[in-house]
Amino acid sequence: MQKKGISLQNYTLRYLLVALLPVIAIWAGLFYAVITEEVYDNIDDGLKNSKLLIIRETYAHPELLNAPEYGINQYKIEPLPKGSYDFSDKFISTFEFMEYDDDDEPVRLLQTVFNDAQGNPHRLTIRASLIEEDELLEDLLLALIGLYIMLVMSIAILNRVVLKRAWKPFYGLLEKLRLYKPGKGQVFENPDSKVAEFKTLANELREMLQRNEATFESQKQFIENASHELQTPLAISLNKLELFAENNTLPEEQMAELGKISDTLHRLVRLNKSLLMLSKIDNHQYDETEEVNITILTSQLLEDFEPLAEHRNIKISMVVQGNIAYKINKGLAVALLSNLIKNAIIHNYEGGTISINSSKGLFTIENTGSTKTLYKEMIFKRFYREGSNEQSTGLGLALVKSIADSNHITLGYSFNGNHIFSLAFPENNSDS
């Protein structure tokens, strides 16, 4: 058995989720970089603006130059010895101790050098707190997680809805295929779909099944026709041989040879008859049914088989716990039970036992025999032979299976040291 696969829906969802993680992570990184860049940019613009304002103020109020520490205006001006300096703006991100929460906090510094009205160089450092950036990062992370969850949920829902709608004809096709059995003459209808691919698929499937059906039909017909056509030549050879053996007084060895030819021909006849019966069952030529009491029929058949069982010293016992009445073709019922009983006798050993049990809806036949369990998958196949019994046609159990299947009877096999074949009859088949 093949392992049950994952559904298309879960499959796509799984891949989407896995693919979304890195996509969202990369996207979040970029987003974060852009936003922080933008934030720095804003802060830097603010700092530059402050610089202009401060320098302008120091021109008007030179006493402001004596602000060596950060005050409420968050800047400090340090006088520098005379010399040549780089007057460009330098931006630095760093940590500085903040009193209010007793910890180092991120800050953005602008450092520059300017000449006051007297032409003395001063170093100006303006700072701005980056405390919001931390929160921004946090908010961003939360927002991203939220976004991820929302995305996943909406994708899952969309996936479900869209797949369900879009693939509905596909699942319809699948279900029809699952229920399809060759030779039942089912008409395969295309499910409604606007999707071109599904239309093509359905058309191709229908045509393929039609071809299959035709092949199946012609094969069935061929087997039946071939079996029919074989009957006459078989009859001629068999009868000619009978006449020949009767008309001639032959020495024993030659008679024995004739006997072997005759036995082989009979085997061919049996094979042909079984094949014919199989194909007739397949072709539904046993549709005439009547209520058959399986339990009583079994006892009657057992009478016929008794000499054969006695001959092999096999004891047959039958326990009736309940009668089984079933609507079936009488001939098929006889073939079904006979083959099971015969099977139990043939594949038994001298002095073995067979026990048959009939209870409401369940018929079992248990026989001693080989100590190995049989291949459950193989024994009901046509021409499968356990061991090398040359006389077996290999069709007996295939016939049993075919009759059971065509009449909705469940055929089972189990092994508990003895071989047990069971027939489970459905509750009521009077309307089928």
Place this chain on the structure above:
Amino acid sequence: MKILVVEDEPGLREVIKESLEKEQYIVETAHDYPTGIDKIGSYDYDCVLIDIMLPGGSGLALLEELKSLQKKEAIIIISAKDSVDDKVKGLDLGADDYLAKPFHLAELHARIKSAIRRKNHNGDSFVEVANIRLSPELRTVSINNNEMVLNRKEFDLLYYFMINPNRLVNKPALAESVWGDYIDQSDSLDFVYSQIKNLRKKLKDAGAEADIQAVYGMGYKMIAP
């Protein structure tokens, strides 16, 4: 006794003819539908064997023709098409028996004999071989007028031998005729041997003059003096 065989297959026609002639029947043959119609219209027979699939028409039509002529022939249909439909149709149209190909010649003789016997109510309803007398209707057997007790299968066996006296009856033919189509395993034919052994012993004990002998490799033969 005259028998008409309507069969298109030359091989089968010949073998049936030869086999029936050995039984002292007068046998005529027809190979197609028109010849069949011709012979039926011109002569009277005790029994007609009709194949369903014939060139020039259906065997069933031939059967209808026979019935419309109010003929008294016993009619046996032989067909390669062992279908329930044909069988029912044939028997409905008034055939006395239906035999599916391939069949054993011994079986064919048995069917012809019983069909003719059923048609001729005036004939005696016993089968006699030497000092054995068997009544198929009453299912009794007597030897020298002493009744002999046989079980069901032994009776069927004996009956089969008695309508085919001095003929080779092969084992499969016996098994099929007595135990039905479903005993089809050559393996199981060995048990025919033990059945016949029992029957022979009973016949011998009752003083029967006919004996069943094995024909090595093939089957059995009832030898009547």
